[in-house]
Amino acid sequence: MRYRKSFVELFYKILTGIACYSLIVILGYIIFVIFKKGIGMLSLKMITTVPSGGYYYGGEGGVLNAIAGSFYIAVGATIIAVIVGVPAALFINSHLQHKPRMQSFIRYMLDALWGIPSIVYGAFGFMLMIYLGMSASLLAGIITVAFLITPIIIRTFDEVLNTIPKGLHESALALGYTRMQLAFKVLWKQGFPGFITAVLFAFGRGIGDAASVLFTAGYTDLVPQYLDEPAATLPLAIFFQLSSPIPEVRNRAYAAGIILTAMILIISVSARLVSRKFSKTNLK
Amino acid sequence: MKNKNTIEISNLNVWVDNQYILKNVNLDIPEHQITVLLGPSGCGKTTLLKSMNRLTDLYKELKVTGEICIDGDDILKSKRNIYEIRQKMGLLSQKPYPLPVSIYKNIAYGIKLKGIKDRKLLDYNVEKRLKEVGLWDEVKDRLHSSPDTLSIGQQQRLCLARGLAVKPRLILADEPTSALDPLSSKIIEDLFKKLKEHYSIVVVTHILRQAKRLADNVVFMHYGEIVEQGAPDQLFTNPQSPELKKYLVDGN
Numbered sequence: 001m002r003y004r005k006s007f008v009e010l011f012y013k014i015l016t017g018i019a020c021y022s023l024i025v026i027l028g029y030i031i032f033v034i035f036k037k038g039i040g041m042l043s044l045k046m047i048t049t050v051p052s053g054g055y056y057y058g059g060e061g062g063v064l065n066a067i068a069g070s071f072y073i074a075v076g077a078t079i080i081a082v083i084v085g086v087p088a089a090l091f092i093n094s095h096l097q098h099k100p101r102m103q104s105f106i107r108y109m110l111d112a113l114w115g116i117p118s119i120v121y122g123a124f125g126f127m128l129m130i131y132l133g134m135s136a137s138l139l140a141g142i143i144t145v146a147f148l149i150t151p152i153i154i155r156t157f158d159e160v161l162n163t164i165p166k167g168l169h170e171s172a173l174a175l176g177y178t179r180m181q182l183a184f185k186v187l188w189k190q191g192f193p194g195f196i197t198a199v200l201f202a203f204g205r206g207i208g209d210a211a212s213v214l215f216t217a218g219y220t221d222l223v224p225q226y227l228d229e230p231a232a233t234l235p236l237a238i239f240f241q242l243s244s245p246i247p248e249v250r251n252r253a254y255a256a257g258i259i260l261t262a263m264i265l266i267i268s269v270s271a272r273l274v275s276r277k278f279s280k281t282n283l284k
Numbered sequence: 285m286k287n288k289n290t291i292e293i294s295n296l297n298v299w300v301d302n303q304y305i306l307k308n309v310n311l312d313i314p315e316h317q318i319t320v321l322l323g324p325s326g327c328g329k330t331t332l333l334k335s336m337n338r339l340t341d342l343y344k345e346l347k348v349t350g351e352i353c354i355d356g357d358d359i360l361k362s363k364r365n366i367y368e369i370r371q372k373m374g375l376l377s378q379k380p381y382p383l384p385v386s387i388y389k390n391i392a393y394g395i396k397l398k399g400i401k402d403r404k405l406l407d408y409n410v411e412k413r414l415k416e417v418g419l420w421d422e423v424k425d426r427l428h429s430s431p432d433t434l435s436i437g438q439q440q441r442l443c444l445a446r447g448l449a450v451k452p453r454l455i456l457a458d459e460p461t462s463a464l465d466p467l468s469s470k471i472i473e474d475l476f477k478k479l480k481e482h483y484s485i486v487v488v489t490h491i492l493r494q495a496k497r498l499a500d501n502v503v504f505m506h507y508g509e510i511v512e513q514g515a516p517d518q519l520f521t522n523p524q525s526p527e528l529k530k531y532l533v534d535g536n
Contacts, residue, residue, distance in 0.1 A: 167381045174375035176367040189384040
């Protein structure tokens, strides 16, 4: 009996251990493959020049067009998402605090929006673009990605605001705060680390998403100068260049992969560091 | 002056889904005295306290009927601005919840809500409030650091000072010492005894000894009803109801 118990224990330890460690190995392997394929191509030229002779056939040049395009789109979309999302999250946690049913209904809707595949947002953005008489452009890409990441910003920020104890709400209201003062003077400050995490999280999601910009941002060899010009993006740079018959171009796709992976890793690590730093000073 | 009441509550009922939390409560809170709401957990003490500044509004499921009069004004029906009504009462909760700003701003913001903007007046008032709760000497060198650097007991006094900054007439304290060590508790209790000169105070507690130490007036509650009330000497030496008799025996 005793023997059997320790055998079962050992069995599950091995089973769960394999599941856990293999995940890390696979992640490491993916990063290894991308770096191995692209590291040779990775140079200063890659991040400072646009492709010459066309992104599909020309082997020379870099992917600055895609870096800039992705960056512009992610920044623009994040700004829009913050402008819409922050008041929404604060509203859910201040004015709706005494209406728990409405609160959970809205949260449920936002979770559903979060779960919609980005290609659907892409199709929706495309439709909207046609309806408004726009062509594939930086602006259309920004708007579509903003649709994609707004629910993410709201829910991530909301999750943090939701952990703020009700006693703090009551203390502030007992002092004679209005709900608006509660939202902007108390919840906003107390939830600030959550806001930073939400922004970085949404930014990372926006910069890495391919399907939503596929129809809406277009593709170009140039760095976009205006909002109505098409913009290249890193995910699409990988997609298009990988299907090229020319080996140099395909390697450039891997280099773009490294750049995108590195950007997202940096963002998610800094999100962690920032939230840890803030939660240390705010620890209750 | 002895007979004046800060709050007069009549026929107050609070219930949720046909379940009574407070049943037919009639209560006067006399001015410049400490009124202690005593009773076992879950008897509605906290709800009664929260009805007094309408924090019950935060809980949609609660139905409230009756009258709560402050200065002859029924706050449950009043058309007057709820934020002004709440400023007549300072709330001290079980755990200190300092606002996420500096020690100075914790108090200054309440003063600003009263319309005072002048820098010197703010400084003066912040100092005055901190001295009132005996915190000034401990924090005067770090007014602009976070309240997280204070001990729990100091934070609780900061919250009291913050409440006093909006010039309330009444202090509502909901088990204010339950998170504190005995020394910090004693500081808070002594403060209450000092502050009753200027304010009326309502303290919720389930600690019998604390009630004996503090009360000018004891209200014993049981399952949402006021069972007995009166002066502590009379109530504790000669309890009338079986509930209070049992509570006194078990509590000692």
